[in-house]
Amino acid sequence: MSGLTKIEIITRPNRFNLFQKELAKIGVSGLTVTKALGTGLEKGFIELYRGTKKETNIHERMKIEIVVSTVPVEDVLRVVKETLRTGEPGDGKVFIYPVSEVIKISTGETGVDALQDKPSK
Amino acid sequence: MESVFMFFCTLLVWLMTPGIALFYGGMVRRKNVLSTAMYSFSSMAIISILWVIVGYSLAFAPGNGFIGSFDWTFLHNVGFAANDTYSDAIPHVLFMMFQMTFAILTVAIISGAFAERMNFSAYLIFIILWSLLVYSPVAHWVWGDGGWLRNLGALDFAGGNVVHISSGVTGLVLAIMIGRRKEADSASPHNLPLALIGGILVWFGWYGFNVGSALTIDNVAMTAFVNTNTAAAAGIIGWGLVEWLTNKKPTMLGTISGAIAGLVSITPAAGFVTVPSSLIIGFLGGALCFWAVFWLKGKVKYDDALDAFGLHGIGGIWGGIATGLFATTKVNEAGADGLFYGNASLVVKQLIAIGSTVAYVAIVTALIVVIIKLFLPIRVNEEQEFKGLDLTLHGEKAYQE
Numbered sequence: 001m002s003g004l005t006k007i008e009i010i011t012r013p014n015r016f017n018l019f020q021k022e023l024a025k026i027g028v029s030g031l032t033v034t035k036a037l038g039t040g041l042e043k044g045f046i047e048l049y050r051g052t053k054k055e056t057n058i059h060e061r062m063k064i065e066i067v068v069s070t071v072p073v074e075d076v077l078r079v080v081k082e083t084l085r086t087g088e089p090g091d092g093k094v095f096i097y098p099v100s101e102v103i104k105i106s107t108g109e110t111g112v113d114a115l116q117d118k119p120s121k
Numbered sequence: 122m123e124s125v126f127m128f129f130c131t132l133l134v135w136l137m138t139p140g141i142a143l144f145y146g147g148m149v150r151r152k153n154v155l156s157t158a159m160y161s162f163s164s165m166a167i168i169s170i171l172w173v174i175v176g177y178s179l180a181f182a183p184g185n186g187f188i189g190s191f192d193w194t195f196l197h198n199v200g201f202a203a204n205d206t207y208s209d210a211i212p213h214v215l216f217m218m219f220q221m222t223f224a225i226l227t228v229a230i231i232s233g234a235f236a237e238r239m240n241f242s243a244y245l246i247f248i249i250l251w252s253l254l255v256y257s258p259v260a261h262w263v264w265g266d267g268g269w270l271r272n273l274g275a276l277d278f279a280g281g282n283v284v285h286i287s288s289g290v291t292g293l294v295l296a297i298m299i300g301r302r303k304e305a306d307s308a309s310p311h312n313l314p315l316a317l318i319g320g321i322l323v324w325f326g327w328y329g330f331n332v333g334s335a336l337t338i339d340n341v342a343m344t345a346f347v348n349t350n351t352a353a354a355a356g357i358i359g360w361g362l363v364e365w366l367t368n369k370k371p372t373m374l375g376t377i378s379g380a381i382a383g384l385v386s387i388t389p390a391a392g393f394v395t396v397p398s399s400l401i402i403g404f405l406g407g408a409l410c411f412w413a414v415f416w417l418k419g420k421v422k423y424d425d426a427l428d429a430f431g432l433h434g435i436g437g438i439w440g441g442i443a444t445g446l447f448a449t450t451k452v453n454e455a456g457a458d459g460l461f462y463g464n465a466s467l468v469v470k471q472l473i474a475i476g477s478t479v480a481y482v483a484i485v486t487a488l489i490v491v492i493i494k495l496f497l498p499i500r501v502n503e504e505q506e507f508k509g510l511d512l513t514l515h516g517e518k519a520y521q522e
Binding site: 047048049050051052053054 | 307309310364367368370372374375378411414415416428431
């Protein structure tokens with residue numbers, strides 16, 4: 001195993017700033033963020049245009065992808081729980097995958113080294 | 122002073138057509154915003170030219186009860202001197218320009234019915250034929266020298282028949298003959314703030330439309346001014362109240378639609394009724410148009426994309442009837458008393474005017490469509506409709522990624 005884990009979080013966009021701040025405290029600075037649309041347990045909403053009703057249950061979400069090596073996955077999950085959980089439907093999901101390799105394009109470093117902010121000695 | 126006033130009113134009405142371009146443009150999907158605005162802008166190009174060549178002459182030159190003549194083609198004899206038949210206060214050529222802005226606007230209003238699916242070439246041919254065969258005759262009936270509805274004594278202050286009923290009914294006929302959009306049920310406005318800006322311009326221009334129809338700045342013009350604003354405001358409340366009760370939420374698009382419904386409704390009556398009457402006319406106009414757009418359209422299943430018929434057709438018909446009910450000579454000596462002032466015959470005249478306009482407009486519009494269909498497709502193909510008319514007909518996109 002490479003010791004690399006990818007954590008993919010799909011959640012509401014409105015708590016992202018707090019989440020990012022808390023992640024930085026445990027040493028995670030690199031994130032990939034994508035605007036996402038999705039459907040789950042949260043109820044839909046109705047749009048009205050001159051009385052024409054359009055029911056939608058696709059909600060705006062954010063997909064956050066993190067790959068960690070030295071930072072424990074449990075720490076990330078704790079931050080998720082502390083900052084993203086409201087207990088209401090629509091809080092989102094976390095998916096965890098093993099990663100076979102990471103390559104830093106600028107230096108060619110691989111594995112754990114590729115994830116560090118500064119080049120390793 | 123009259124000429125300055127009418128010049129300003131003409132400019133205001135001119136602004137309504139670009140206003141319609143934005144109003145309609147915001148209400149379609151992003152792939153059709155430019156093609157929708159093109160309908161309005163090409164109306165400005167085509168009808169402006171057609172009007173000075175022959176349209177104005179057919180509508181306003183002395184003729185028979187049904188149509189004018191070719192006497193004023195290329196504005197022959199239409200100069201700076203006033204024409205007493207229409208106004209002794211302003212230059213004849215200014216009256217012609219004022220009327221031109223109405224002719225342009227009417228065509229632009231129609232385009233709301235078939236937005237997102239009509240072939241542009243067919244549209245251009247349609248508006249040329251329609252303006253000559255429908256707009257000019259109907260304008261002549263109502264306002265022209267010797268027009269049969271004018272002689273009958275039917276009242277239409279600023280174009281309830283000529284502009285709104287004719288555009289609304291034409292829109293309905295086209296919407297039915299062209300057919301529903303493939304994705305009619307899932308289509309929703311792509312930019313309501315744009316529609317709001319357009320709606321505001323249309324409302325603003327409407328003051329020139331109604332107040333200017335007095336053709337001079339007098340007590341009738343000021344009555345029309347107050348009535349126009351009152352009815353627009355009451356239209357918002359009428360529409361908004363029914364919408365709030367029916368759908369549990371008052372919407373912005375509903376608010377601006379209610380204003381337009383109120384404005385359409387008061388148009389034929391603007392210079393003939395009192396302020397309390399304009400309140401009732403606007404309020405009921407808003408409520409009725411909401412009913413037409415929400416209930417009638419869903420029930421009958423025609424796809425009047427942006428509600429040209431729902432607002433202008435229904436609002437115009439209601440306004441015409443309301444003129445027969447509420448008109449009073451206390452407001453305007455040149456008008457007549459309506460049913461509520463002891464004269465039932467005015468309602469009958471109004472119904473004749475409305476009925477004949479609806480029938481004539483519907484039949485001739487249908488004939489024009491049938492004739493155009495012999496030569497070229499009136500509707501875009503499925504692929505073009507799916508990709509959007511902006512890209513497939515005009516080769517441009519409103520929004521780059």
